Amino acid sequence: MSVKIRYFAWVREKTGKAEEVVDLPTGVVTVADLVAWLTQRGPEYAEAFARPGVVRAAVDQTHVQPTASVAGAREIAFFPPVTGG
Amino acid sequence: MSVRVQSEDFEIGAEVARLTAGRTDIGAIVTFTGTVRADNKGSAVTGMTLEHYPGMTEQELARVEAEANARWPLQASLIVHRVGTLKPNDNIVLVVTASAHREAAFDAAAFLMDYLKTRAPFWKKEVGPDGTGRWVDACESDERATERWENSR
Numbered sequence: 105m106s107v108k109i110r111y112f113a114w115v116r117e118k119t120g121k122a123e124e125v126v127d128l129p130t131g132v133v134t135v136a137d138l139v140a141w142l143t144q145r146g147p148e149y150a151e152a153f154a155r156p157g158v159v160r161a162a163v164d165q166t167h168v169q170p171t172a173s174v175a176g177a178r179e180i181a182f183f184p185p186v187t188g189g
Numbered sequence: 190m191s192v193r194v195q196s197e198d199f200e201i202g203a204e205v206a207r208l209t210a211g212r213t214d215i216g217a218i219v220t221f222t223g224t225v226r227a228d229n230k231g232s233a234v235t236g237m238t239l240e241h242y243p244g245m246t247e248q249e250l251a252r253v254e255a256e257a258n259a260r261w262p263l264q265a266s267l268i269v270h271r272v273g274t275l276k277p278n279d280n281i282v283l284v285v286t287a288s289a290h291r292e293a294a295f296d297a298a299a300f301l302m303d304y305l306k307t308r309a310p311f312w313k314k315e316v317g318p319d320g321t322g323r324w325v326d327a328c329e330s331d332e333r334a335t336e337r338w339e340n341s342r
Contacts, residue, residue, distance in 0.1 A: 189302060
C-alpha cells in the first residue's frame, strides 16, 4: 500500500524531508508499527523518533494515538506537540 | 462561524465590525488577541516563524469552533491565526465570540484559545538575537487548561 508521509517542524528538520511516498510493508498495521519501521530506515529517522511518545501523528489529517490503524490511509503526518496560539 | 489561516495581519475592530454587522441579537462581544513577546522564559526573542499543516489546521480550528458553539449559545464566532514570519509585538491569533450575554462569550473565548493551543497543528520557531532558531516546547499548563474543559463536560 502506497501512502504519503508528511513531516512538520523539528520532525521535518531531523528527517530532512517535508514529505515522501512510501510502500508500507505488510507487517505495518498501526501508527506505532510505522514509526518502528521508519526508525530502522536510517539514522535521520532514528533521531527524529528518538524520544518515545513525543512525536504526534495524524492519519488523513485527524489526530490519532499510536495504536491507530494505518489501513487505507492516504496521508499520515508526524509532528511535535503543537505550539500555536 | 468562520476560521482563517493567513500570513497577513488582521485589524481587530474591522474583524468585529464585519462579524457583527446588522446583528441585533448580540449583547456581548469578547475578543482575545495573542501577540509575539520579545522574551520567552528569560530568552530574548527577535523573531518567530509559525509553521502549520495546511488543510488539517483549518479542519481542527473548525472542529474546535463547532465544539464551542455546541457548548454555548453563540451568535457569532471567529478564529484568525497567522502563519509565516512574525516579530515582537505582531499579532498571532484573534478569537472573537459574540453572544446575547457576557458569560457565554467570555467562557467560549477562553475555551477556544485553550483548545486551539493543544489541538491546532501550528508550530512556533523563535529566533534569538544571535540568529539561532529554536522550536518552542509545548507547555504543560496549556494541556492542563484544556483538560479543565474536558472534566467540566
